[in-house]
């Protein structure tokens with residue numbers, strides 16, 4: 452199938468927050484609770500129709516490097532990135548610290564406009580930490596980022612997240 456635009460987008464964030472689960476849910480509509488932690492980095496493509504244009508999202512999953520704190524700037528594949536989805540776990544406050552680290556890293560590595568979306572995943576779970584909005588304000592240094600609360604498990608806001616990215620990138624580039 453042909454497409455009008457191709458956008459590489461990257462999911463980053465602490466290990467275990469649900470990056471791979473979100474991608475699988477979006478692309479395949481399955482949720483595997485025993486998902487093995489993937490190694491390396493790979494992508495999958497998905498076509499989205501936005502206002503009569505076919506947008507191809509090239510969705511890159513990242514894993515492994517989150518454990519080694521390898522900087523974004525050292526990965527040449529990141530150079531083409533049009534958007535970063537920074538994922539954290541709504542039940543794990545430590546994963547929000549990783550969001551801060553990624554924001555710094557992306558800020559240092561990209562001079563051009565890049566779309567950054569924050570995703571709090573696992574909204575289906577009860578034990579979510581408190582004062583999310585204030586904590587996000589603290590780490591985002593005055594900048595406003597679009598925030599989605601998602602569940603890969605229950606498929607909440609998953610399509611909405613990727614549609615928002617496709618639509619915003621279409622308008623931007």
Ligand code: GDP
Nearest residue numbers: 466467468469470471472483484573602603604
């Ligand atoms: P990654 O390391 O960021 O790729 O995280 P994974 O996708 O491997 O998910 C880590 C664990 O969290 C797995 O056991 C998933 O089944 C679980 N998980 C992922 N998303 C959700 C969610 O939305 N809700 C719940 N309850 N569990 C999730």
Ligand code: MG
Nearest residue numbers: 470471489514
């Ligand atoms: Mg993974």
